[in-house]
Amino acid sequence: MALSILGYAAQSATTPLAPHSFQRREPRPDDVVIDILYCGVCHSDIHQARNEWHSSVYPMVPGHEIIGRVSVVGAEVTSFKVGEMVGVGCMVDSCQHCSACQAGLEPYCEKGATWTYNDKDRHDGLPTFGGYSERIVVSDKFVLHISDKLDPKAAAPLLCAGITSWSPLRHWKVGKDSKVAVIGLGGLGHMGLKFAKAMGADVTLFTRTPGKEAEARRLGADHVVLSTDPAQMQAVARQFDFILDTVPSQHDLNPYLATLNLNGVLCLVGLLEPIEPPVQAGMVVLGRRSISGSAIGGIAETQEMLDFCAEHDIVSDIEMIDIQNINHAYERMLKSDVRYRFVIDLASLKKAG
CATH class of the missing domain: 3.40.50.720 (NAD(P)-binding Rossmann-like Domain)
Structure with a gap:
C-alpha cells in the first residue's frame, strides 16, 4: 500500500515552497522506510526549485542530505534494523551493472544514477521526492549507517557537502x-x-x-x-x-x-x-x-567518509531551522548568510497545519 506523506514542495519555478501531500511507493522487499529527522539544505536545492538548471519537474520536494531512523525493513533487508540511525544522500539507485557501478562509483553510472529528488524511479517510473518530508523509502543498497558518535543534526550535510x-x-x-x-x-x-x-x-x-x-x-x-x-x-x-x-x-x-x-x-x-x-x-x-x-562519491566511499568522521569527530557547522522558514533560508543562502549549512528539523512539519 502506498504511503501518504506530508512535505514541503515547489509547485513552480516562481512560487515559494509550501506544504504538500504526496504518495511514496509501497516498500519493496529490498527497501528501507526511514522516518526523517533532519535534512540539510544544499545550494542545489535552490537551483532545482527555481529551475535554474532547466530540468525541473513539479511538484518538487527537495532535499538530499537526509538523516532519520529506520521504521520498516523489507523482507530481503539484512544490513539494517528498525530503530537504527541512517542516512540518505544525493542518489537512491543506479543500474548497478555498468563499469562505474561495479567499481563502486554509482554517481557516474553509465545509464544515469537515480537522484533522490527531481528524477524518476528506474523500476516504476514514478517521480522521486526528497527529504523535506516526513519519511522516505529507499533501496537498502543506497542507505548509510550513521555512527552513534556523530551528532545526527550536524551529520546531515555530510551526505552531500x-x-x-x-x-x-x-x-x-x-x-x-x-x-x-x-x-x-x-x-x-x-x-x-x-x-x-x-x-x-x-x-x-x-x-x-x-x-x-x-x-x-x-x-x-x-x-x-x-x-x-x-x-x-x-x-x-x-x-x-x-x-x-x-x-x-x-x-x-x-x-x-x-x-x-x-x-x-x-x-x-x-x-x-x-x-x-x-x-x-x-x-x-x-x-x-x-x-x-568531481561529483559526490559512491556508496562505499560515502560510508568510509562517515566512519572517518566518527573516528575524527568531524561534522558540519550548522544552523537549525523549522521547515516553515525554508524560503527565508533560501534568501539568506543567496547572500552567503549561513555558517555553513542550514539543517531542517523535520519535527517542525507537525506545525504545517
Whole structure:
C-alpha cells in the first residue's frame, strides 16, 4: 500500500515552497522506510526549485542530505534494523551493472544514477521526492549507517557537502605530505578544510573576503591567502599539489593555476557552467598542471567518509531551522548568510497545519 506523506514542495519555478501531500511507493522487499529527522539544505536545492538548471519537474520536494531512523525493513533487508540511525544522500539507485557501478562509483553510472529528488524511479517510473518530508523509502543498497558518535543534526550535510569535498581529496591521495588549498569558505569549503587537515595535509584557504583568518584556522586552515591581493598570490606561486575549488559561480581560474606546482591538480566541485574567463592553456601545459572535476562519491566511499568522521569527530557547522522558514533560508543562502549549512528539523512539519 502506498504511503501518504506530508512535505514541503515547489509547485513552480516562481512560487515559494509550501506544504504538500504526496504518495511514496509501497516498500519493496529490498527497501528501507526511514522516518526523517533532519535534512540539510544544499545550494542545489535552490537551483532545482527555481529551475535554474532547466530540468525541473513539479511538484518538487527537495532535499538530499537526509538523516532519520529506520521504521520498516523489507523482507530481503539484512544490513539494517528498525530503530537504527541512517542516512540518505544525493542518489537512491543506479543500474548497478555498468563499469562505474561495479567499481563502486554509482554517481557516474553509465545509464544515469537515480537522484533522490527531481528524477524518476528506474523500476516504476514514478517521480522521486526528497527529504523535506516526513519519511522516505529507499533501496537498502543506497542507505548509510550513521555512527552513534556523530551528532545526527550536524551529520546531515555530510551526505552531500561532506562527500563532495571528501571524494576528490581521497581520489588524489591527499595525505600528510600534501600541500592543499581550498577556494571558498561555504558549505563545501568548510568541510574541505576539516577533511584536508584531518588527513594530515598542510592546508591553505583562498578567500576574497578579508577578516576570515581566525575562522579559517578554527576549521583547520594553516594559512589564509587573500586572492584579490597580487602580492599574496605571488607569494604562494607554484606551491600546491592540489586545489579544491568549491566556488559555484563563474570565476577566473588562471590566478589559482599559477599557484599549482609541477603536476598539480585544480579540482572543480562547485562550478557546472562554462569556465569564464578562458583558461590560459600555457598555464596548464608549461606546468603539466591539470584541471579536473568531481561529483559526490559512491556508496562505499560515502560510508568510509562517515566512519572517518566518527573516528575524527568531524561534522558540519550548522544552523537549525523549522521547515516553515525554508524560503527565508533560501534568501539568506543567496547572500552567503549561513555558517555553513542550514539543517531542517523535520519535527517542525507537525506545525504545517
